[in-house]
Amino acid sequence: MSLTKTTTPTPTRTDPDSPALRVGLIIIGDEILSGKRADKHLPKFIEILAARGLQLAWVEYLGDDPARITDSLRRAFASADVVFSCGGIGATPDDHTRQCAGQALRRPLVLHPEAERLIRERMQDTAREQGVPYEPERADNVHRLNMGVFPEGAEIIPNPYNKIPGFRCEQRLHFLPGFPVMAWPMAEWVLDTHYAAHFHSVAQVEKSIILFGAMESTLAPLMESIEARHPAIKVFSLPSVDHPQWGRHIELGVKGEAQAVQAAYADLMTCLQPFGLETGPELVR
Numbered sequence: 001m002s003l004t005k006t007t008t009p010t011p012t013r014t015d016p017d018s019p020a021l022r023v024g025l026i027i028i029g030d031e032i033l034s035g036k037r038a039d040k041h042l043p044k045f046i047e048i049l050a051a052r053g054l055q056l057a058w059v060e061y062l063g064d065d066p067a068r069i070t071d072s073l074r075r076a077f078a079s080a081d082v083v084f085s086c087g088g089i090g091a092t093p094d095d096h097t098r099q100c101a102g103q104a105l106r107r108p109l110v111l112h113p114e115a116e117r118l119i120r121e122r123m124q125d126t127a128r129e130q131g132v133p134y135e136p137e138r139a140d141n142v143h144r145l146n147m148g149v150f151p152e153g154a155e156i157i158p159n160p161y162n163k164i165p166g167f168r169c170e171q172r173l174h175f176l177p178g179f180p181v182m183a184w185p186m187a188e189w190v191l192d193t194h195y196a197a198h199f200h201s202v203a204q205v206e207k208s209i210i211l212f213g214a215m216e217s218t219l220a221p222l223m224e225s226i227e228a229r230h231p232a233i234k235v236f237s238l239p240s241v242d243h244p245q246w247g248r249h250i251e252l253g254v255k256g257e258a259q260a261v262q263a264a265y266a267d268l269m270t271c272l273q274p275f276g277l278e279t280g281p282e283l284v285r
Contacts, residue, residue, distance in 0.1 A: 020054075020055075020198070020201065020202045020204075021054055021082055021195060021198040021201075022057040022079075022080070022081045022082065023049060023054060023055070023056055023057055023081065023082050023083070023084070024056070024057055024058045024059070024060070024076065024079075024081045024082070024083040024084070025041065025042065025045050025056060025058070025059045025060070025083070025084050025085075025086070026059075026060050026062060026072060026073075026076070026083060026084070026085040026086070027039055027041050027042070027059065027060070027061050027062070027086050027087060028061075028062045028063075028064065028069060028085065028086065028087035028088040028097060028178070029063070029064065029087045029088065029178055030063045030064045030094070032061060032087075033061065033063045039061070040180050041086050041180065041183065042056075042059055044180065044184055045084065045187065048184065048187060048188055048191070049191075052191055052195075052198075052199040052200070053198075053199050053200030053201065053202075053203075053204075054191075054195075054198065054199070055204060057081065058081075060072055064088065064094045064095075064096060065096075066096045066099065066100055066103075069088070069096055069097060069100040070100040070103045070104050073085070073100055073101055073104035073173070074104045076104075076172075076173055077104055077105060077169075077170060077172075077173060080172075081172065082172050082174075082195065083172060083173045083174065084174050084176060084187055084190070085097060085173065085174065085175050085176065086176050086177070086178050086183050087176075087177070087178030088100075088178065089147070089166060089167075089175050089176070089177055089178075090147060090177070091143060091144060091146040091147045097175060098149060098150060098151075098167075098175070101150075101151050101169060101173070101175060102150075102151040102152075105151050105169060105170070107151040107152045107153065108151075108152050109149045109150065109151060109152070110149065110150070110151075110152050111145060111148055111149050112148050112149070112150050112154060112156060112165075112167070114156050114165070115147070115148030115150065115156050115165050115167075116145060116148050118148070118156075118159075118163045118164065118165055119144055119145055119147055119148050119163070119164060120136065120145075121163055122162055122163040122164055123136075123141050123144060125163075147164055148164075148165070150167040150169075150175075151167075151169055153169070154167040154168060154169050155167065155168045155169075156168070157174060157175075157176065157186050157189065157190060158186070158189060159177070159182050159186055160185050160186075160189075161179075161181055161182045161185070162182070164177070164182075166183075166186055168190070171194070174187070174190050202257055203257065203258045204255065204256065204257065204258075205255065205256075205257075205258045205261050205284065205285065206236075206253055206254070206255040206261070206283075206284070206285040207253055207254060207255075207261050207262075207265045207282070207283070207284050207285075208236070208238075208251050208252060208253020208254070208282070208283045209251070209252060209253065209269070209272075209279055209280070209281075209282050209283070210246055210249050210250075210251055210279060210280030210281055210282075210283070211249060211250045211251075211252055211272075211277050211278070211279055211280070212246075212248070212249050212277065212278040212279070212280065213277055213278055214249075214250045214252075214275070214277050216237055216239060216250065218275075219237060219250070219252060222268075222271050222272070223235040223237065223252075225271070226254065226264055226267060226268050226271065229264075229267060230254070230260060230263060230264035230267065232256055232257060232260040233254045233255060233256035233257075233260050233261055233264045234254065234255050234256060235252075235253070235254050235264075235268070236251075236252075236253055236254070236255060237250055237251070237252050238250065238251040239251075246280055249280065251283070252268070252272075253265070253268075253283070254268060
């Protein structure tokens with residue numbers, strides 16, 4: 001194992017006039033895809049981001065397939081998105097994420113000195129708790145240091161649960177354990193440390209109306225025309241066939257920055273009039 005110089009966390013540069021932060025999430029593990037474990041990360045990350053005025057732009061689920069993981073990470077590194085990756089950073093044969101990150105960046109893997117210190121500290125804590133001497137040269141203890149082998153130039157992400165750190169590359173991709181009890185506080189630390197300037201920077205709202213007797217295919221041209229005239233917003237259509245209150249209906253609306261939403265929604269309501277549809281309540285979120 002080789003050593004790299006310790007790097008201190010580098011705050012992400014932010015531009016007040018830059019677009020809203022795009023955040024992606026990669027969830028890795030055969031156990032998720034097989035159903036042995038239910039994913040808890042997606043709803044929690046949505047909650048963590050929403051508390052800071054941010055939204056999740058995309059999510060990707062991957063098995064323990066090195067080729068697919070590497071391909072996904074290459075795309076993530078090539079984008080301008082801030083990405084969290086959960087899972088696969090341990091030191092067992094089915095943990096591939098650290099190696100794949102190195103391949104995606106075309107950088108060697110090196111033992112991060114601060115990670116080594118923290119892992120050794122954790123091993124000493126464990127030995128003390130078990131009432132046995134700490135043996136740094138024992139094979140299993142040497143193997144555990146692999147959990148601190150990251151792509152060259154990585155920064156560590158502190159782990160308040162057991163000290164075994166995650167890591168951060170290119171100031172945008174953040175690699176966390178698959179265990180929620182570790183990953184979630186680590187993600188919150190990343191956001192609060194590096195991206196606080198983006199919190200609540202853009203007020204995002206949704207405004208919609210309940211429509212009865214409508215078909216999505218009929219509304220599609222209208223939706224396209226609204227988006228064309230109002231490129232700062234997104235139009236959405238959520239059909240339901242068995243809603244407990246409204247029965248069969250379509251919720252049609254727009255979402256985006258508050259001011260843009262008001263103009264787009266007014267346009268939407270004007271364009272709906274010729275359809276002569278029965279309407280339900282208006283909803284604002």
